[in-house]
Amino acid sequence: MSTTTTAATATSGTRMDTGEDIGAIATIRLGMKYSPELREGIGTTFLLAIIASCGQIVVPIAVQQTLDRGLNAPGGPRFDYVAWMGVAAAVAIGLTGWASYLMTNRLFTTSENGLATLRTKAFRHVHDLPLLTQNTERRGALVSRVTSDVDQVSQFLVFGGLIFVVSIGQILVATVLMLVYSWQLAAVVWLCFAPLFLSIRWFQKKLSAAYTVVRHQVGVLLGAISEPVVGAAVVRSYGVEDRTQARIDTAIQDWQNAYTHAQTYTVTSFSLGGISAGLANAGVIVVGVLLGFAGDMTPGKVLAFAFLVTLFVGPVQMGTQILTDAQNAIASWRRVLGILETPADLVDPGPDGEQLPRGPIDVRFADVTFAYPEGPPVLRDVDLAIDAGTRVAIVGETGSGKSTFAKLLTRLMDPVEGAVLLDGVDVRRIDARSLRRSVVLVPQEGFLFDDTIAANVRYGKLDATEDEIRASAVELGIDDWLAGLPRGLDTQVGQRGESLSAGERQLVALLRAHLADPDLLVLDEATSAVDPALEMQIGRALERLMQSRTSVTIAHRLSTAESADEVIVVDKGRVVQRGPHAELVTQAGSVYSGLHASWIAQHSQA
Numbered sequence: 001m002s003t004t005t006t007a008a009t010a011t012s013g014t015r016m017d018t019g020e021d022i023g024a025i026a027t028i029r030l031g032m033k034y035s036p037e038l039r040e041g042i043g044t045t046f047l048l049a050i051i052a053s054c055g056q057i058v059v060p061i062a063v064q065q066t067l068d069r070g071l072n073a074p075g076g077p078r079f080d081y082v083a084w085m086g087v088a089a090a091v092a093i094g095l096t097g098w099a100s101y102l103m104t105n106r107l108f109t110t111s112e113n114g115l116a117t118l119r120t121k122a123f124r125h126v127h128d129l130p131l132l133t134q135n136t137e138r139r140g141a142l143v144s145r146v147t148s149d150v151d152q153v154s155q156f157l158v159f160g161g162l163i164f165v166v167s168i169g170q171i172l173v174a175t176v177l178m179l180v181y182s183w184q185l186a187a188v189v190w191l192c193f194a195p196l197f198l199s200i201r202w203f204q205k206k207l208s209a210a211y212t213v214v215r216h217q218v219g220v221l222l223g224a225i226s227e228p229v230v231g232a233a234v235v236r237s238y239g240v241e242d243r244t245q246a247r248i249d250t251a252i253q254d255w256q257n258a259y260t261h262a263q264t265y266t267v268t269s270f271s272l273g274g275i276s277a278g279l280a281n282a283g284v285i286v287v288g289v290l291l292g293f294a295g296d297m298t299p300g301k302v303l304a305f306a307f308l309v310t311l312f313v314g315p316v317q318m319g320t321q322i323l324t325d326a327q328n329a330i331a332s333w334r335r336v337l338g339i340l341e342t343p344a345d346l347v348d349p350g351p352d353g354e355q356l357p358r359g360p361i362d363v364r365f366a367d368v369t370f371a372y373p374e375g376p377p378v379l380r381d382v383d384l385a386i387d388a389g390t391r392v393a394i395v396g397e398t399g400s401g402k403s404t405f406a407k408l409l410t411r412l413m414d415p416v417e418g419a420v421l422l423d424g425v426d427v428r429r430i431d432a433r434s435l436r437r438s439v440v441l442v443p444q445e446g447f448l449f450d451d452t453i454a455a456n457v458r459y460g461k462l463d464a465t466e467d468e469i470r471a472s473a474v475e476l477g478i479d480d481w482l483a484g485l486p487r488g489l490d491t492q493v494g495q496r497g498e499s500l501s502a503g504e505r506q507l508v509a510l511l512r513a514h515l516a517d518p519d520l521l522v523l524d525e526a527t528s529a530v531d532p533a534l535e536m537q538i539g540r541a542l543e544r545l546m547q548s549r550t551s552v553t554i555a556h557r558l559s560t561a562e563s564a565d566e567v568i569v570v571d572k573g574r575v576v577q578r579g580p581h582a583e584l585v586t587q588a589g590s591v592y593s594g595l596h597a598s599w600i601a602q603h604s605q606a
């Protein structure tokens, strides 16, 4: 396998695919592909819809028959016929009502099943998305795709879809019956609705564009609201509530404008439907009476036709409303599908990939260059090897590329050029499970979930028993701290670990990493100051955690660099020095000696 990849591959998927360029039918087809449950038994549901629609025509036919053949029968009223007609109508209404119940049930179940699958798939795919895509899409907006957008589709499919299916059935049945009763009157009705039917495509396009903007603005709004909620402490401590509120107000205003704009098309199409309905009613009466005078119409037929026009007008009016809901739902569907259609940039070779053998790992960066999308290279031609079992400290000025180095090493991103090799194997060829098993990254601020300490450390080893966790704590020398907590391992850490101090959060992160027992430990050293006793405890735990494995630490402290086997100095994306601390520090005028001087100065100030 080539050791280089193209820039296009490395930066692919950095923009969330919004799917805005695919049409409504293509969206529905794609949606069906991701939620095949929606297609299940659709034929039977349609059949039930047709039967349910027939319920609507029972009354006009029964009225017409009762009038023309029962009460107005040529030889005088036939009451037995009227009675039979009443019984037949009641049975037919009962049967069609039952069909309607079955159809609603089926639509509800299949829609919810299909959308549950869609939600699960979309949520799971969020984890496969390129890290950089997740950075560009605001978290709130991303959440809105998996929640409110899916809800929008769900509401439409269950209620809109149901009414749509029934409406189409009713329009068809009403048209056929109208033709049976009088093709002239049927033509009058269709003629009155022609302008609406002919402009539907235009409305659909306008509504589609308008609702795409609405759904986008909903995402923006949720993003604007969720960010200050998460950063509430910063907002309050800097007293920027007004500015934050102003940003939210702008997002609300933008959403409202988009929604109002979309509504103008809905209102226009609805009004056009109303005008068409009025014209159709009037036209039927006038033409019906004229036909009656000519002897082509019975009173029963005219009355039945008046019912049929209502039967036709209702679903058409409803259809214009559904057109709006459908465009809103399709815009939402596109956004959800946009997540699924965004390719995962880090292709996992799966079980067919290479498995890393257990034991300390050796690392090689082979001419690695990396650039963030549309940015300059932040790591250039990095070529280095780290022997298995060594302890390495990466140092450099802020922004020099240290964290980027760590992300490439743990395959959170792939290089634009060159390759990262672990035990001689390109990381892109290693089975992701094996990679995650053997390589662990401890970030500066380890994320803690709102749960107990035990639950949080189990992210390192899902099946770890309490005894194992306690043994791990003993090995790290932090069992005293654990025992001193009011509820020990069952202590709740709060949201993002807010109920613990910064140092305690670090201890939980180290315990989690120790339980994972990696062969390569990549550590982004925390910069937050903690009290000296805890600092010592963290230092001791770190010392033990690094034993008998390869460790790469992004070091911010002199002591870490001093105790490492080797220090790698990064400057402006290049490795400019490497060697033991004692050797580097003697190289006068070097980047490292500058860093060393600033550490000493910091230390003496403290």
Ligand SMILES: Nc1ncnc2c1ncn2[C@@H]1O[C@H](COP(=O)(O)OP(=O)(O)OP(=O)(O)O)[C@@H](O)[C@H]1O
Residues within 6 Å of the ligand: 132, 135, 372, 373, 375, 378, 396, 397, 398, 399, 400, 401, 402, 403, 404, 405
């Ligand atoms: N997600 C990103 N998108 C675009 N540019 C980024 C991104 N992350 C980092 N950079 C840029 O890449 C460069 C290297 O960043 P990096 O985080 O690797 O530096 P660092 O040495 O770890 O800095 P520090 O010591 O402050 O953590 C910086 O110029 C930074 O602005």
